[in-house]
Amino acid sequence: MIKLNNTISELNSYLQSKKWIYEGETILSVEKPGEGNMNFTLRIVTNKRSFIIKQSRDYVEKYPQVAAPLERVLREAEFYRLINDIPQLKLMMPDLIGLDKENSVMLMDDLGKGKDYSYLYQQGEVISEEDLLTIIFFISKLHNTITSNTVEKKITNKKMRELNHEHIFKYPYVEENGINLDEILPGLQQHANILKQDEQLKKEVLELGKLYLEDGTTLLHGDYFPGSWLKTGSGVRIIDPEFCFFGIAEFEIGVTIAHLKMAEQPEETIKKALRHYKNSCPLDEELCEKFVAIEIIRRIIGLAQLPLEISLEKRVELLKGARKTLLN
The missing domain is CATH 3.30.200.20 (Phosphorylase Kinase; domain 1)
Known part of the structure; x- marks a missing residue:
């Protein structure tokens, strides 16, 4: 090679x-x-x-x-x-x-020298309504038009899903996984340890992991977050669908909403995103919320860290909320 x-x-x-x-x-x-x-x-x-x-x-x-x-x-x-x-x-x-x-x-x-939307993680940055609706339009159009009923062969992408499954549903909850979270933000490790030692929580996480690994009927981008959205001179563009597979939309939308929350976007913005998606696609909101929680936990205490500027207090608040959602 x-x-x-x-x-x-x-x-x-x-x-x-x-x-x-x-x-x-x-x-x-x-x-x-x-x-x-x-x-x-x-x-x-x-x-x-x-x-x-x-x-x-x-x-x-x-x-x-x-x-x-x-x-x-x-x-x-x-x-x-x-x-x-x-x-x-x-x-x-x-x-x-x-x-x-x-x-x-x-x-x-080449889509041009744009920048991705990771700048949203910076304090005070807010996505425009126009860009948000464009981003939601793309994913709802994808979910609506490319399904197991419209293609001859589905993308399963099992190896990439297995890799992602490890880092979303397992690795963050391993007590000695080699990540020193206090080096990322002093004080974060002790709050992560509470989750790592919660057997009921880990059981619920693994159940959701099984859903992620199941083949579904809807084509997903697979990693739909600000790093995959590109701001260019020609408007919003979408990149990097290497985690794509046919699965359930609740996982995809859960990831998107989780990142809007971690980027401290206004609550009304998040509600608008959900409303816009639901106008054209069905969504199990309770299941979606569980995947929101999963993504928040793995991004705050897992390997794939984000350039977050939120305080320790805010991260702890998000972790507690995620835990409550998963155990309800």
Whole structure:
């Protein structure tokens, strides 16, 4: 397997071998397009255009010690192919230009130098109503139009789901998991330990984990949070559906709402997001709330930390609320 790097001469040779670069086209520069965790991703600027190249490896790019499915880029490519005939979805995502299955490499068009919505985690930042409704429109359109009734073959993505399951439903609750939460925020560890030692809570979490692993009827993005929403000069765009699978919508919407809560978005904004989604899609709100709770816990005490600016007191309040939701 070829392991790509950011050396222009080696990238040029690879792109030529795949016939992904035009005659007379030369690479001017390469850069990292964003703060993605999972894959080796580059923006390549040439004398004619710019494009994105992404390679998935058998580990997480940000955490090389964490093993990950090598073929995850291929599942992402399947997602792009499924949305290709739905103009409203296709418009909001990058076009797939090329796919090298042997080396797990994908070539996509460049959406431009936008920024993702992770800035919402900064204190005082509030998403605009227009952007929020666009983000909810995309996911409701996806859930409504691509189902087991409209496709011949479902994306199962079991290996990526198993990886995600470990880090959402198990790893945060292991007492000695190698994460010193006091290094993230002094005082957080003792509050995490309360959850780690709650056997009833852990049992409920594992039951929800079983639901996550079950195949469902609705195509999910799989990781629908501010890091997958891109603010560009052309409007909101959606990226990185590598965790995609056919599952239950309550998981997806639960994740989204959890991040709006952790980003301290106004309560009315969160209610509006739910109302907008429910206007076009069915939703079991009680089950959705449980997945909200799951996502809050794993992001505050698990490995996949966010650039949160909320205080220890606020994090503890969110953890207590999540625990109460899961035990009710």
